Amino acid sequence: MPTMTLAKALNAGLRRALEADPKVLLAGEDIGKLGGVFRITEHLQRDFGPDRVIDSPLAESGILGTAIGLALRGYRPVVEIQFDGFVYPAYDQIVSQLSRFYFRSHGRLKMPVVVRIPYGGGIGAIEHHSESPEAYFAHTPGLKVVTCSNPVDGYWMMQQAIASNNPIIFFEPKRRYHEKGEVDTEAEPMPLFQARVVKPGDDLTLITYGPMVRTCVEAAIAAGEEGHDIEVVDLRSLSPLDMATVTESVTKTGRAIVVHEAAMTLGMGAEIAARLQQDCFYSLQAPVLRVTGYDIPYPPSRVESSFLPDLDRVLDAVDRSMAF
Amino acid sequence: MSEPAVDDFVQLLTPDGERVQHPEFDFAGSDDEIAGYLREMVLARRFDSEATALQRKGELGLWPPALGQEAAQVGSVNATRLPDHVFPSYREHAVALHLGVDPVEMLGTFRGTAMVPWDTAAMGLHLYSFVIGTQTLHATGYAMGLQRDGLVGNPEPADNGAVIVYFGDGATSQGDVNEAFIFAASYTAPVVFFCQNNQYAISEPIALQSKIPLYRRASGFGFPGVRVDGNDVLAVQAVTASAMQRARRGEGPTLVEAYTYRMGAHTTSDDPTKYRSRDETDAWRARDPISRVQTYLLSAGAIDQAWLDALDAESEELAVRVREGCLALREPKLEEFFEHTVIDPGEVLLEQRDEYLEYEAGFADEGEPVPSETHERVQEAL
Numbered sequence: 108m109p110t111m112t113l114a115k116a117l118n119a120g121l122r123r124a125l126e127a128d129p130k131v132l133l134a135g136e137d138i139g140k141l142g143g144v145f146r147i148t149e150h151l152q153r154d155f156g157p158d159r160v161i162d163s164p165l166a167e168s169g170i171l172g173t174a175i176g177l178a179l180r181g182y183r184p185v186v187e188i189q190f191d192g193f194v195y196p197a198y199d200q201i202v203s204q205l206s207r208f209y210f211r212s213h214g215r216l217k218m219p220v221v222v223r224i225p226y227g228g229g230i231g232a233i234e235h236h237s238e239s240p241e242a243y244f245a246h247t248p249g250l251k252v253v254t255c256s257n258p259v260d261g262y263w264m265m266q267q268a269i270a271s272n273n274p275i276i277f278f279e280p281k282r283r284y285h286e287k288g289e290v291d292t293e294a295e296p297m298p299l300f301q302a303r304v305v306k307p308g309d310d311l312t313l314i315t316y317g318p319m320v321r322t323c324v325e326a327a328i329a330a331g332e333e334g335h336d337i338e339v340v341d342l343r344s345l346s347p348l349d350m351a352t353v354t355e356s357v358t359k360t361g362r363a364i365v366v367h368e369a370a371m372t373l374g375m376g377a378e379i380a381a382r383l384q385q386d387c388f389y390s391l392q393a394p395v396l397r398v399t400g401y402d403i404p405y406p407p408s409r410v411e412s413s414f415l416p417d418l419d420r421v422l423d424a425v426d427r428s429m430a431f
Numbered sequence: 432m433s434e435p436a437v438d439d440f441v442q443l444l445t446p447d448g449e450r451v452q453h454p455e456f457d458f459a460g461s462d463d464e465i466a467g468y469l470r471e472m473v474l475a476r477r478f479d480s481e482a483t484a485l486q487r488k489g490e491l492g493l494w495p496p497a498l499g500q501e502a503a504q505v506g507s508v509n510a511t512r513l514p515d516h517v518f519p520s521y522r523e524h525a526v527a528l529h530l531g532v533d534p535v536e537m538l539g540t541f542r543g544t545a546m547v548p549w550d551t552a553a554m555g556l557h558l559y560s561f562v563i564g565t566q567t568l569h570a571t572g573y574a575m576g577l578q579r580d581g582l583v584g585n586p587e588p589a590d591n592g593a594v595i596v597y598f599g600d601g602a603t604s605q606g607d608v609n610e611a612f613i614f615a616a617s618y619t620a621p622v623v624f625f626c627q628n629n630q631y632a633i634s635e636p637i638a639l640q641s642k643i644p645l646y647r648r649a650s651g652f653g654f655p656g657v658r659v660d661g662n663d664v665l666a667v668q669a670v671t672a673s674a675m676q677r678a679r680r681g682e683g684p685t686l687v688e689a690y691t692y693r694m695g696a697h698t699t700s701d702d703p704t705k706y707r708s709r710d711e712t713d714a715w716r717a718r719d720p721i722s723r724v725q726t727y728l729l730s731a732g733a734i735d736q737a738w739l740d741a742l743d744a745e746s747e748e749l750a751v752r753v754r755e756g757c758l759a760l761r762e763p764k765l766e767e768f769f770e771h772t773v774i775d776p777g778e779v780l781l782e783q784r785d786e787y788l789e790y791e792a793g794f795a796d797e798g799e800p801v802p803s804e805t806h807e808r809v810q811e812a813l
């Protein structure tokens with residue numbers, strides 16, 4: 108079984124999708140000759156040619172808008188937004204156009220477009236390079252939103268997203284690009300829109316996704332040393348939410364904490380907490396808590412470690428929940 | 432209003448119905464074809480006036496009239512053929528009729544019974560687009576697809592296709608339109624940018640959008656731009672055909688600026704008397720796109736009064752069909768729209784739909800109006 112970084116796994120997944128279907132195209136800024144600023148598309152233009160791995164002019168709305176046109180023509184574009192903070196110029200094309208073709212055409216027109224967005228902080232970047240805009244897209248009917256947390260999911264979820272006929276926003280946790288894992292490239296992958304119990308436990312559920320999965324597993328292991336048996340759920344899909352898996356876990360543990368880098372107010376945690384109080388009311392032993400980025404713009408990198416949820420902030424919330 | 436000098440745009444048929452020569456462009460079609468254009472323009476105008484009337488009677492929520500722009504639309508769409516594709520904005524009613532969209536069905540969008548109801552694959556006409564300029568990028572992407580499908584630059588002209596996209600003068604200020612120009616130029620995409628400069632973006636005159644004639648913008652992006660008398664169906668057809676052929680040959684995009692005038696309101700919610708004079712509108716009425724064609728065809732002996740009477744009768748039949756059809760449009764049910772939001776919706780959305788259906792079913796035997804005293808109490812509380 109090969110060991111690869113998340114970056115290499117995503118690259119391998121893209122390569123396999125390009126091999127599997129001649130209609131798959133890649134487009135984005137610097138993705139061709141350079142292989143992308145994070146090298147996720149490295150060597151793909153060399154091997155599949157500039158008609159299939161397209162260096163785009165520096166215009167995000169143009170990248171999305173032309174991808175929509177290519178999809179209307181029967182292609183399956185996979186576009187890269189170079190950094191999370193640069194997706195907003197394409198916001199109208201995603202939210203008013205891409206997400207609605209299926210709806211506006213009464214189900215006649217499908218939009219098999221994947222929008223890849225490296226997201227999240229923790230890499231010491233300057234502003235606009237560390238954002239977590241997932242809730243904007245999860246709030247938009249018509250879009251599917253997924254995020255991988257490890258090389259196995261990077262490899263498989265990318266291929267599954269490209270094979271889907273839905274428009275999918277695919278968030279890649281850039282601070283985890285260089286973390287390694289074993290990837291079974293022959294195994295049957297789990298369904299794309301399903302959450303995964305990463306670590307089982309009976310006392311409390313940490314619900315998280317993307318870059319915070321590793322943080323939560325570290326916290327769960329540390330809490331175990333203090334006698335708390337923590338379950339960690341990796342949502343993987345933010346829209347649709349696999350609430351069945353979450354509800355089953357919280358019904359068992361009676362305690363839930365949602366962890367994400369994005370700001371708290373109206374983030375994914377708000378939706379999950381609302382669902383849990385509705386669906387697990389009689390199982391809850393404590394209020395659902397949230398450990399998130401604060402409601403301020405992403406701060407300068409010298410203070411980002413204080414802004415981002417980390418092991419200690421998660422453990423602090425675990426203590427508060429357990430003590431309730 | 433600044434009227435361009437005659438030599439500032441391509442014109443092949445004067446407002447008086449006289450055919451004139453242009454050094455670069457020539458209309459090669461027969462008088463029978465011109466009579467066909469006249470028929471299309473007259474029917475489109477009748478459909479348009481009927482739709483406006485339906486809105487006035489409260490049967491449509493809104494209608495964007497195409498009055499005055501019939502030549503720009505009929506001339507340009509008659510320069511297309513399969514496998515070309517057409518991307519409209521939201522006022523291209525004559526284009527839609529030419530391509531076979533059922534006018535009654537189209538009214539569903541404006542009556543609120545449907546989103547965009549026609550089958551885009553069957554019609555070759557893509558969805559009406561209401562966010563200004565967005566469709567220029569879709570058209571450019573589609574043209575990039577034609578390139579990849581090997582439908583551009585083949586030795587046999589019939590094998591080649593191109594895309595035409597419609598937008599207005601206001602749209603030229605949008606980022607998307609400028610990005611579309613850049614993508615199309617950089618990739619030599621086979622797309623014709625057909626701008627109907629009808630002089631106004633709702634109330635804002637063209638001078639607010641551009642300090643230079645719009646067609647000249649193209650040169651800054653690296654492709655040709657042509658201004659044509661948008662009220663001259665022959666010139667519009669000739670110029671657009673030339674641009675489409677260029678695109679099909681693989682020589683890239685062209686910007687066609689059809690210089691025309693929106694004789695009606697922006698939409699039925701608009702009041703143009705607040706921002707333009709009667710004198711201006713009258714001046715443009717003298718340059719009507721339909722009357723000059725009729726004058727020419729009558730003087731050429733290609734049509735006679737009996738032909739016009741038959742067209743008049745056909746127009747009235749269309750109006751009756753549109754009026755009756757509009758009132759008979761099927762009322763949709765909300766639950767249908769849950770089906771068309773995403774393919775394989777997740778459990779959360781399905782639960783919402785089921786809750787809605789269950790809630791609605793609870794009212795199956797009811798339907799009582801809210802008592803009037805409740806309204807009064809609400810009014811007081813507010």
